[in-house]
Amino acid sequence: MSQAKVPAWVTIGLLPAINVMVAFLVSGLLFLYIEINPLDAIEVMWSGAFGYAEGFGYTLYYTTGFIFTGLAVAVAYHAGLFNIGVEGQSYIGGLGVGLICLTLGEYAPWYVVFPIAVIVGGLFGSAWAFIPAYLQAKRGSHIVITTIMFNFIAASLMAYLLVDILKPENTMATESRVFAAGSWLPKMDEILALFGIQIAPSPLNLSFIFALLCCVFVWLFIWKSRWGYEIRAIGANPSAASYAGINYVKIIILTMVLSGMLAGFFGINVLQGELHQIKLNFVEGFGFTGIAVALMGRNHPVGVLLASLLFGFLYQGGAELSFEYGVDRNIVVVLQGLVILFSGALEHMFRPRLEQLYLKLFASKPKAQGVA
Template sequence: MSQAKVPVWVNVALIPLLNIMLAFAVSGLVILAIGENPIEAAGYLIYGAFGYEEGIGYTLYYATNLIFTGLAVSIAFKAGLFNIGGEGQAYIGGLGVALVCLWLDSSMPFIIIMPLAVIASALFGAAWAYIPAYLQARRGSHIVITTIMFNFIASSLMVYLLVNWLKEEGRMAANSRTFAENAWMPYMHEILAPLGINISDSPLNGAFILALICCAFIWGLIWHTRWGYQLRTLGTNATAAQYAGIDNAKVTIWVMLISGGLAGFVGVNEIMGVNHNLLLNFTAGYGFAGIAVSLMGRNHPIGIILAATLFGALYQGGAELAFEIPTITPEIVVVIQGLVILFSGALEHMFKDRIEGFFIRRAA
C-alpha cells in the first residue's frame, strides 16, 4: 500500500494511540471478570502515577531506565540489528559504576566521581555488546542469539563477583558495601531546591537529565550526521550500503557499542542514584521492557520518552492500584502491562491497513 498520501502523524501518533486504547479496553474486561470496577481501577492507576508529586517522581524514575534501554534498542534497530542484550549490558554497566564508586568514594569528591562513573557505565555496557557485535560483523553469528546468551553470562558473572569478591564482609546478602554519600547521584528534589523549586522526595535523580541528553544525542546522530546516514542505509538495505562504499561490519560494531553504552546507563540510575551499592538483579527486566518501549515509540527519541513514561506510569500506578484494591494483585498489573506490549507490538498492524486505506481514499 502506497504511503505517499498517508500523513506522518497517522503512523506516529494515531495508530499507536488506538493500539493502547484497545489494550486498556481489554484490560478493563479482565478487571471486570475478577469482579472489580474498571473505571475505579483506572482512576487509582492514573492517580498513583500522576496524581501527586511523589507518584510523578516514581513514574519518571522508572521511565528513566526505560528511556536508556529503549534508545539502546532503537539505534540498533535503525541499523537492522535486534539487540536483545540490553538486560546484560545494563547489568555490566552497573558493575562499572559500582567499581568506580567503591574505589574512589573515600578519596575523591562527587565532581570527579560522577563523570567517571557515567563513563565507566557506558564503557562496561559497550564492552559487553562488543563481542556479539564482532561475532555478527566478522563471523556471521546471529546478533539475537548471541545477545540473549550474553544476558545469562552477565547474570552468572555478577553472582560470582558479588559472592566471592565484592560482597560486604559480615552480611549474608550478596551486596557490596554502601557507597559514601559523595558518590551518590543527587535526587531531583535536591537539584531543584537551590532554584527555589520544592518538590516531594522520590527516587527521581540526576540520571533523568542524563536520559534526556541521550535522547537529544541520538536524535542528532541518527538524522543529522554522516554516521547516522550510514547506519540508516545499513538498516534499510545492507547490499546497497555495501555498494555505496559503507563498511557494514564497521558500522555494525560501532552501532552496537553505542547501544550497549546506552543500556549501561541504567547502572547510573539504579546503582549510583537509588541503591547506592551493587546488588543482584537491579535491572529488574528493564532491558527486555526497552524492546517494547522502542517499538511503541517508533524508534524515535520523542516517541521513546512518551512510551517510557507510559510504562513508568503502569509500574507506579499499578503498585497504587494493587494497594488500593487487594483483589487486583501485582500479577494482574503484569497482565495489563503485557496487553499493552501485545497490542502495541505484535498486533500493531491490526488497524494499520484500514486506517491508511481511509486516508489514501480520502486524498484520492
C-alpha cells in the same frame, strides 16, 4: 496501498495511540473479571502515578530507566539488529558504575564521580555488546542468539562477583557495601529546593536530565550525522549500502557498541541515583521491557520518551493499584503484555483500515481538467 501518500503522524502517532487505547479497553475486561471497576482502577493508577509529587517522582524515576534501555534497542534496530542483550549490557554497565562509586566515592564528590561513572558505565556496556557485534559482523553469528547468551553470562558473572568478591564480610546478602554518601547523585527534590521549589522526596534524581540529553544525542547522531546515515542505510538494505561503499563490519560494530553504551547508563539512575550499592538483579527486567519501549516508540527518541513515560505510569500506577485493592503486582506484567501485544504483534491489524480511512477523508483529489 502507497505508504508515501499517508503522513508520518498517522502511522507514527495516531496508530500507536489507537493500539494503546485498545489494549486499555481489553485491560478493562480483565479488571471486570477480577471484580474491579475499570474506571476506579484507572483513577487509582492515574492518581498514583501523576496525582501527587512523590508518585510522579517514582513515575519519572522508572521512566528514566526505560529511556536508557529503549534507546539502546532503538539504535541497534536502525541498523537492522535486534539487540536482545540490553538486560545483560545494563547489568555489566551497572557493574562499571558501581566499581567507580565504590573506589572513588570515598575521595571525590558526586560531581567528580558522576562523569567518570558515565564514561566507565558506558565502556562496560559497550564492551559487553562488542563481542556479539564482532561475531555478527565477522563470523555471521546471529545477533539475537549471541546477545541472549550474553545475558545469561552476565547474570552468572554478577552472581559470582557479588557472592565471592564484592560482598562484605559478616553478611549473607548478595550485595556490595553501600557507596560513600558523597558519591550519591542529588535527588531532584534537593535540586529544586535550591531554587525555592519544595516537593516531596522521591527516587527521581539528576540522571533524568542526563536521559533527556541522551534522547537529543541519539536524534542528532542517527538523523543528522554521516554515521547515522550509514547506520540507517545498512538497516534498510545491507547489500545496496555495501555496494555504495559503506563498511558493513564497521557500522555493525559501531551500532552495537553505541547500543551497549546507552544500556550501560542504566546503572547511573538505579545504582548511583537510588540503591547506592550493587545488588543482585538490580536491572529487574528493564532491559527486556526496553524492547517494548523501542517498538512502541517506533525507534525514535521522542517516541521512546513517550513510551517510557507510559511504562513508568504502568509501573507506578500498578503499585498503587496493588496497594489499594490488594491485587497481585503481576497485574502490571499483564497490562504491559497487552500493550506489547497490540503495539507489536497486532500492529498491522488497524494500519490498513486507518490508512484507507485517511486517504478517503483527507487525500486531495485531482482537479477536473477543462475540455478545450
